[in-house]
Amino acid sequence: MSLAISLRGAVKRYGAVTAVDGLDLDVPEGTCVGLLGPNGAGKSTTMRLLTAQAIADQGELEVLGHRLPGDSKSARALMGVVPQLDNLDTTLTVEQNLLVFTYLYRVPRASRRDAIERALAIANLGDRRGSRVDELSGGMRRRLLIARALVHEPRLVLLDEPTVGLDPQVRQELWALIDRLRSEGVSILMSTHYIEEAERLADTVTVMSHGKAVAVGRPADLVAEHAGREALEVYGAPARLLEVESDARERGWPTRRTGTSVTILRIDALNGELPAGERRVATLEDVFVLLTGEEIA
Amino acid sequence: MIGPEPRVRRLDRAALQGVLVREVVNFGSFWRSSTFSSTVEPTIYLLAFGFGFGSLVSKVNGLDYVQFVGTGTVATAVLFSSVFPGMFSTFVKYQFQRTYDAILAAPVDTEELVTGEALWIAARAGTYGCVPMLVAMAFGLAPAWGMLVVPLIAFMSGFGWACFGILVAAVMKSIDNFSYVTSTVITPLFLVAGTFFPISGLPEWARIAANVNPLYHCVQLVRHAVFGFQAEDLWHLGFIVAFGLLVWRLAIARMERKLVN
Numbered sequence: 372m373s374l375a376i377s378l379r380g381a382v383k384r385y386g387a388v389t390a391v392d393g394l395d396l397d398v399p400e401g402t403c404v405g406l407l408g409p410n411g412a413g414k415s416t417t418m419r420l421l422t423a424q425a426i427a428d429q430g431e432l433e434v435l436g437h438r439l440p441g442d443s444k445s446a447r448a449l450m451g452v453v454p455q456l457d458n459l460d461t462t463l464t465v466e467q468n469l470l471v472f473t474y475l476y477r478v479p480r481a482s483r484r485d486a487i488e489r490a491l492a493i494a495n496l497g498d499r500r501g502s503r504v505d506e507l508s509g510g511m512r513r514r515l516l517i518a519r520a521l522v523h524e525p526r527l528v529l530l531d532e533p534t535v536g537l538d539p540q541v542r543q544e545l546w547a548l549i550d551r552l553r554s555e556g557v558s559i560l561m562s563t564h565y566i567e568e569a570e571r572l573a574d575t576v577t578v579m580s581h582g583k584a585v586a587v588g589r590p591a592d593l594v595a596e597h598a599g600r601e602a603l604e605v606y607g608a609p610a611r612l613l614e615v616e617s618d619a620r621e622r623g624w625p626t627r628r629t630g631t632s633v634t635i636l637r638i639d640a641l642n643g644e645l646p647a648g649e650r651r652v653a654t655l656e657d658v659f660v661l662l663t664g665e666e667i668a
Numbered sequence: 669m670i671g672p673e674p675r676v677r678r679l680d681r682a683a684l685q686g687v688l689v690r691e692v693v694n695f696g697s698f699w700r701s702s703t704f705s706s707t708v709e710p711t712i713y714l715l716a717f718g719f720g721f722g723s724l725v726s727k728v729n730g731l732d733y734v735q736f737v738g739t740g741t742v743a744t745a746v747l748f749s750s751v752f753p754g755m756f757s758t759f760v761k762y763q764f765q766r767t768y769d770a771i772l773a774a775p776v777d778t779e780e781l782v783t784g785e786a787l788w789i790a791a792r793a794g795t796y797g798c799v800p801m802l803v804a805m806a807f808g809l810a811p812a813w814g815m816l817v818v819p820l821i822a823f824m825s826g827f828g829w830a831c832f833g834i835l836v837a838a839v840m841k842s843i844d845n846f847s848y849v850t851s852t853v854i855t856p857l858f859l860v861a862g863t864f865f866p867i868s869g870l871p872e873w874a875r876i877a878a879n880v881n882p883l884y885h886c887v888q889l890v891r892h893a894v895f896g897f898q899a900e901d902l903w904h905l906g907f908i909v910a911f912g913l914l915v916w917r918l919a920i921a922r923m924e925r926k927l928v929n
Contacts, residue, residue: 444777470693474685474686475683475775
């Protein structure tokens with residue numbers, strides 16, 4: 372299968388900070404890859420590398436067969452980008468925002484009208500076409516931001532934290548939209564720190580930490596490999612949790628903190644008597660915390 | 669993908685068009701305030717100086733003072749309607765609206781972005797620049813064929829000042845620092861340009877300084893367009909073009925450094 376995105380050993384430094392530190396990343400054509408990592412892992416820098424708004428210090432970067440940064444303009448013509456921060460023109464109408472982008476993305480004159488209608492349908496904003504952006508709700512603005520990236524029917528879409536800061540209803544609506552794109556065969560790279568988002572939408576997930584890929588695979592495989600089948604949540608007062616944690620450490624059991632509880636992982640494979648708690652199925656979140664660390668930098 | 673895979677090159681017409689269309693569509697929502705400030709301010713200067721000073725000084729270099737100022741404030745209108753949009757709207761789009769992030773994610777490079785923005789500002793300056801001249805005509809400035817090239821002079825001059833403004837926006841870290849540039853660069857250039865008084869009456873150092881002021885060359889060229897071209901106008905034109913080319917390349921280089929990192 373050919374690759375929509377291929378990064379080999381990408382390095383990006385900002386002064387003393389290495390934001391991307393030898394990243395390998397593949398997005399096979401027609402798949403959705405989730406770039407999962409905590410804040411500061413280098414996800415947004417990776418996204419900027421792919422549009423050549425940041426230039427890598429080292430590494431080989433290829434998007435849709437075009438080498439970056441040299442051929443990045445050709446690559447950008449074929450992809451759509453949904454930024455993390457809303458940068459719509461707020462004094463323009465929905466339709467005007469889309470019109471501007473049909474020009475920026477070089478949609479031929481004869482197809483412009485259709486492209487705008489199609490984008491309006493995708494965003495489900497047909498009856499708000501004449502509304503100014505600053506009159507729209509947060510969810511509508513986000514749908515427009517996605518539709519704007521699709522006016523030229525790109526083969527690849529970059530989504531940078533597409534649902535950050537939105538309520539659950541809006542988030543589900545956007546998931547449905549992204550899922551439809553995926554089913555239409557568009558290649559997608561989506562950065563997120565929402566585990567559920569990656570689990571639901573991504574064919575494969577690349578877990579990033581400190582600028583590197585620390586795990587790559589299908590969500591279910593990653594869970595099986597790194598967190599096992601079952602986990603045990605032990606609840607209690609903080610002192611009790613510390614006790615459970617140190618006890619588990621002595622026995623060599625893998626644990627993670629979950630704020631109000633301590634989770635003992637891989638309990639199906641452990642010997643010895645487990646403390647009282649609630650059994651549950653292991654999740655991608657367990658993998659995420661195990662691989663990217665519990666401390667907040 | 670709609671249509672064939674586009675061929676891309678430097679200073680692509682399609683990319684420039686994209687940047688310009690965005691500006692033109694946006695202009696629809698703020699043209700009133702923009703047109704108001706760009707035309708009313710120079711007109712107030714024209715009327716204040718024209719009638720204020722005009723009552724003291726009747727003739728300057730053989731011209732009625734109102735005609736002298738009326739042609740001079742064309743350059744003022746050009747300056748105000750190009751350098752300030754260059755500085756402020758560039759900074760706002762870069763820093764606060766993040767518009768340039770969206771544009772550079774499309775097949776548009778910094779070179780095209782800066783060029784498109786400057787061309788659009790220059791087109792506006794070419795239009796607004798004519799307003800003081802039209803006002804002066806209402807006060808007796810005689811029509812002349814040379815007036816037809818005034819929009820072109822205003823456009824070329826405006827392109828340079830737009831690029832100068834973009835350059836300032838690219839260099840400055842904060843919008844508050846713009847006042848340093850306004851006070852130390854723009855105001856002196858605006859005053860020592862032969863707009864309100866001829867530079868021939870100034871001390872020698874100020875006359876030399878005026879000769880490296882691109883605005884002075886715009887003032888001279890406009891005045892001569894209205895009252896008759898002279899051989900020295902090639903020098904004025906050459907200076908305006910050279911200034912425009914220099915700040916255009918500088919603005920691109922500094923914006924590239926700011927936007928792509």
